[in-house]
Amino acid sequence: MTAASPPFTTVIGLEVHVQLQTKTKLFCGCVTTFGSPPNTQVCPTCLGLPGSLPVMNRCAFELALRAALALNCKIAAFTKWDRKNYFYPDLPKGYQISQFDLPFSYDGHLEVSDPKGAFEPRRVGIIRVHLEEDAGKSMHDEAAGTADSRIDLNRTGTPLCEIVTQPDIRSPQEARAWLNELKLLLVYLGVSDCNMQEGSLRVDANVNLHIPQDDGRIAKTPIVEIKNMNSFRSVERALAYEAERQWGEWQATAAELGSMPKQTRGWDDAAGITRGQRHKEESSDYRYFPEPDLVPVTVTDDQVAAIRASMGEPPAVLRQTLESRWEISAYDADVLVNQGKELVGYFEELATLVGEGKAASNWMQQDVLRCLNERGGAIADFPVRPTAVADIIGRIKQGDFDTSRGREIFAEVLETGKPVADVVAGMGIAAVDDSELKALCAELISANPKIVADVQGGKEQAAGGLIGQAKKKNPNVNPGKVRAMVLELIRSMS
């Protein structure tokens, strides 16, 4: 432990709920589109009307299997549904169909590392992944105690995967990075859009501190569950705050794990603090029992194999693939992969056209990504397609113009949507032939005896002054070629 490190280890486990990207709900045929008028995507089943029955959506189960496999989970050959009983107005049946003791998958892991080495690569264990139905939404008028609450049941019955990690995460920063990796993975697989603003990804965190004592014993602070975190940044901030709070609490009270019931605290993003939530004794007994309206689900090895075969490369594998296939740095591969599957597709198309990865990667990082971020929107809608970028890179490589000129052309193509050739012609860019270049250089040499003397005196960098002048006289000249020609002519003078 270095002097700057805190005198404790932060121990974090996450519980993530992810809405699956199915067209319809988990147990009925209602659509799952976000943002429709309240209570317009409902039927007797998701309204919990008397006599209604659930029927499992196979697509949802397969998407969940896909997620579990990508998280390296074991898949249960036999899984069943259970009812989790509790009363709440946004839960119209009075119970949630979930999975209790036999989740469909368990015992997996997802690794996260930081290409800049901010933390050691971490393999975070996954205790279980199970499938359940989402509840509806309650909208309370918090200000007025007597005001009506409004219930929207459009979300009721949307398939949710619950992913529970082992307490393997050791810092708020790691937690955030791991969530980014999880989100990237699930989006790559098409399992979920993981949109936290729309609630399709929700995170709760359990955190406590392990504090080494002088006698060698490790003291553990009481575990706190943090809720109400609306972004990964909030998760990082809330965990950092909570670790500090627990450290303060420990110094004040020395209260250890087991000395009090588990506490739930809500994150207040504006205030930047967690607040204790009322402990509900009676809500803790959910009276789980097997759902008699559904039959157990069996999963065969063939089904698992078929889903595995259809999954494609997960991000971690894709990073390595890009590194080795295109000979780009781990950092560059990370940046590309983290932008999503479509951007990687764009890059690979570009690299294939260019015939090598390094130039393609540089253009991706310095031009395509920068412009994409400025404009916003998806890579699929980006007006400059890989063929155009490859065209520009190709012309640079054959010496038609230099990279900075190429950037101007790229900007013009982006602006006007014209083909590269038209932009090049329109900008008056034409290749300068060798005799023309030689004449220009000779003219400059004779006009700049001071520079010639400097170069002859061993200061080759002085030739740079001639390059600027050459570009002014003819913007189409290639700076590299000017430099080479000037040096050659000066050398031949002596």
Added chain:
Amino acid sequence: MSLTDRSATDLIAALRNGEITAVACTEAFLTRIEATNPTLNAFLSVNGEGALAEAARIDAARAAGKPLGPLAGLPVAVKDVLCTTDQPTTCASKMLRGFRPPYDADVVRRLREADAVLIGKTNMDEFAMGGSNENSAYGLVRNPWDLDRAPGGSSGGSAAAIAADMAPLAIGSDTGGSIRQPAGLCGITGLKPTYGRVSRRGLVAFSSSLDQIGPMARSAADCSLLLQAIAGHDPGDSTSLAVAVPNYTAELDKPLNGLRIGRVAAHFGPGLDPEVAEHVEATFTAYEAAGATIHEVELPHAAHGVPTYYLIAPSEASSNLARYDGAHYGHRWDGSRPPDDGGMADFDSPLVEMYCRSRAEGFGPEVKRRIMLGTYALSAGYYEAYYAKALRVRRLIRQDFLDAFEQVDLIGGPVSATPAFKLGEKTENPVAMYLVDLYTVGTNLAGIGGISFPCGFTAGGLPVGFQLQGPALSEPLLLRAAHQYQQTTDWHHRRTAALPA
């Protein structure tokens, strides 16, 4: 002979050959309902106008030569636990007073497709919880054979309706005996099909793993007509069996030579009424005379049936009935606090108070008792000792039947230990009431089929029922065995004298 005296089989033939019209048939039963329902209270709602309109439509279609369903023009009464879009669905509970479902139960849909005339919704024990039909929020039902006695339950309204000629066919539901026991006490025929044979979609759930819809009628032949119309796979019910539906009438007339019927000695223990025992034994003799052989079989865990049932059914019910919370539909507390608060105070929130008061007002005492039993049995710390153990005993009971059906084709015996009991006789003693299910719960716990039909009358003129239980999907055999018995007896033809003719 008036129209209402005739069997369903006979009426369908008469409707088909033009002897009678659907309107005339419907009018006759509506008139009978009007005359007897004030006494019996068998119907909670009568679909007079709707039924007549439907009958007229069918008559017109028949006159135009259009193809019609197998039950075309025949009135059918439906227990008020099945969802119907055109009639209220109350489950005999204040909780669902006036409730109109936005969808039809699968069985109701099938009945409409068969061109049956849905004549009304029958009374029952609230949410199908009870064995006497005294637990209805809309008043008890009287047994047509003795107006001071209970018709049994929970399908007491459907049983009384058939016994009193208010409908030729009725739909019941059976969770622990709720078709067979009232059929026995009212002298009619009722079949509980194999679990999954008939879709439960739109059947308001009491105990999902035990509930099954079935036909009630005067005879096995009539029951087979109704079962034919309602049985079949429903992709909307995950527990529905994807097995082809046989022709239930095709083999009714096949003789019973070689049929092996099991007799369980334990069925004849103390508590069985001697007159009931006598008629049941005589029925075995009649079967022997018809060519069947009788074999002693054992169901070693049968004694645990009632306790097992009264853990599983209330546990599921406690969850199934959680949805009646006043928040979305059904009864909601109006906000007024009575001066005598019945011990209710100190609510966590206005929401919890609304839940508690709505449910306290909306549910009757037996429903509350079962919700409490089930909630307790599923609670942390008790689950293993009660619910989980009950599930294990349930498997043993099921295995008992599987073993017995290695030796015999069907198992015979009493439906109820006594004939119809007096109204009020058991209402103060819930355990005594629960014991009326003694002979019937095993069928539900094992998920198999059972049929009840009249096998005699007591000296006091009360019908006695006989029960046959058969393996999964043995409905054709159950119906045939009952039908063959009914070919040589006339108990099912006898009509009550306790009502105006």
